[in-house]
Amino acid sequence: MSDENNIKNKVNHEKKYSIFQIAMNLTVTCLVSGAVIAGTYFITAPVALKTAAKIKTDSMKSLVVGAQKFNPIKGKAEWFTAEKDGKIVAYVVPAESKGYGGAIKMLVSVTPQGKIINFDILDSKETPGLGDNASKDPFKNQFKGKEVKQLEVTKDPTKVDQIQAMTGATISSKAVTKGIKEAVQKVTQFVGGK
Amino acid sequence: MRELWDIFRKGIIAENPIFVLALSLCPALAVTSSAINSLTMGLAVMFVITANNTVVSITRKIVNPKVRVPVYITSVATIVTVVQLVLQAYLPVLYKALGIYLALIVVFAIILARAEVFASKNKVTPSFFDGLGMGCGFLLALLSIGIIRELLGTGAIFGIKVLGAWYNPALIMILPPGAFILIGYMVAGFKMLTEHMEKVKLEKVKLERGEI
Numbered sequence: 001m002s003d004e005n006n007i008k009n010k011v012n013h014e015k016k017y018s019i020f021q022i023a024m025n026l027t028v029t030c031l032v033s034g035a036v037i038a039g040t041y042f043i044t045a046p047v048a049l050k051t052a053a054k055i056k057t058d059s060m061k062s063l064v065v066g067a068q069k070f071n072p073i074k075g076k077a078e079w080f081t082a083e084k085d086g087k088i089v090a091y092v093v094p095a096e097s098k099g100y101g102g103a104i105k106m107l108v109s110v111t112p113q114g115k116i117i118n119f120d121i122l123d124s125k126e127t128p129g130l131g132d133n134a135s136k137d138p139f140k141n142q143f144k145g146k147e148v149k150q151l152e153v154t155k156d157p158t159k160v161d162q163i164q165a166m167t168g169a170t171i172s173s174k175a176v177t178k179g180i181k182e183a184v185q186k187v188t189q190f191v192g193g194k
Numbered sequence: 195m196r197e198l199w200d201i202f203r204k205g206i207i208a209e210n211p212i213f214v215l216a217l218s219l220c221p222a223l224a225v226t227s228s229a230i231n232s233l234t235m236g237l238a239v240m241f242v243i244t245a246n247n248t249v250v251s252i253t254r255k256i257v258n259p260k261v262r263v264p265v266y267i268t269s270v271a272t273i274v275t276v277v278q279l280v281l282q283a284y285l286p287v288l289y290k291a292l293g294i295y296l297a298l299i300v301v302f303a304i305i306l307a308r309a310e311v312f313a314s315k316n317k318v319t320p321s322f323f324d325g326l327g328m329g330c331g332f333l334l335a336l337l338s339i340g341i342i343r344e345l346l347g348t349g350a351i352f353g354i355k356v357l358g359a360w361y362n363p364a365l366i367m368i369l370p371p372g373a374f375i376l377i378g379y380m381v382a383g384f385k386m387l388t389e390h391m392e393k394v395k396l397e398k399v400k401l402e403r404g405e406i
Contacts, residue, residue, distance in 0.1 A: 017258060017259075017260055021258060022258050022260055022261050025256075025257060025258045025261050025265065026261055026264060026265070029257075029264075029265045029268050029269070030268060032272075033268050033269070033271070033272040036272050036276065037272060037275050037276065037279075040275075040276045040279050040280070041279055044279045044280055044282065044283035044284075045279075045283075047283035047284065048279070048282045048283040048286075051282075051283060051284070051286050052286065055286060127369070128227060128347075128368050128369070130365070
């Protein structure tokens with residue numbers, strides 16, 4: 001008698017897990033999950049867009065101090081001109097080069113005469129504490145006002161008009177300098193060809 | 195009340211996710227190079243594990259045991275995505291610093307383990323406190339690793355210089371090998387602490403029985 005009951009129970013148990021129920025279970029889960037994510041996205045997406053745009057203009061403003069307006073250049077993706085009192089005072093262009101730990105992405109501001117104003121490292125995977133210091137002074141400071149021909153990395157401290165390599169991070173130093181040099185060359189080409 | 199406190203407390207010391215259970219060591223190594231990263235990661239995990247434990251506990255009678263794991267994973271993934279979207283909108287700098295590890299919270303062993311071991315078998319309130327306790331343990335572990343690494347590796351805590359110019363930063367501490375070495379020592383230290391606590395407890399019991 002008890003055996004029979006056991007079998008009956010087992011059958012009932014099996015029935016409870018019908019394939020339809022299991023499928024429904026997963027469907028409902030995914031439906032709820034989708035609804036929750038969609039709801040959150042609906043609220044955060046406009047904020048995220050605004051934050052991203054603000055970060056970009058903030059970063060450009062710090063690159064070209066005093067500029068009032070940034071206009072995208074037609075035909076050049078991610079290129080911007082910085083205007084002050086209606087005159088173009090600088091070009092803000094992206095630069096990229098291969099560093100020690102992967103690509104280094106930068107934003108460089110250059111005057112129409114081909115002098116560097118400043119630069120910003122947007123994304124890099126350089127060694128923290130060594131190559132990572134490229135975004136800090138004193139390395140960063142060296143670039144201000146430099147021209148293309150001065151953009152050579154040196155380990156000789158007497159060559160004051162060149163770029164002094166960071167101790168223990170020659171590859172990162174060279175990579176950053178190369179990326180900036182290319183950006184400056186592109187800008188001079190662009191201005192000259194206008 | 196006392197029970198809830200015990201549930202909460204065990205996650206912090208007796209069953210600390212990192213030092214005792216040794217779960218989710220990968221993020222403990224990867225994101226703890228600075229105190230602020232550790233804090234954000236810890237808070238994110240604490241939120242996810244608590245929310246997930248609650249959800250799993252609420253739905254424990256509806257969810258079919260045969261498909262419980264996919265359901266749990268979907269639940270964790272949903273919560274993590276929500277955290278990601280919120281961080282991206284309001285704290286973009288931290289969002290960038292955490293990078294891929296934020297998305298990887300979905301597959302953290304500790305979260306699925308608590309859902310399976312605890313939340314699927316207990317009522318909502320104890321499950322909530324279990325998640326909170328485990329999350330707190332995780333947060334404290336990550337934070338202590340992060341603070342020590344940042345202090346030894348750069349001489350600063352939360353980006354504020356604490357040690358003067360005389361200190362020559364030990365770079366290895368903010369590189370991955372430093373994390374391995376430090377976690378090794380901390381696990382050992384934790385083991386000593388728990389062993390000592392058990393010894394004290396045992397002596398207390400003996401004393402009560404009048405054996406000594």
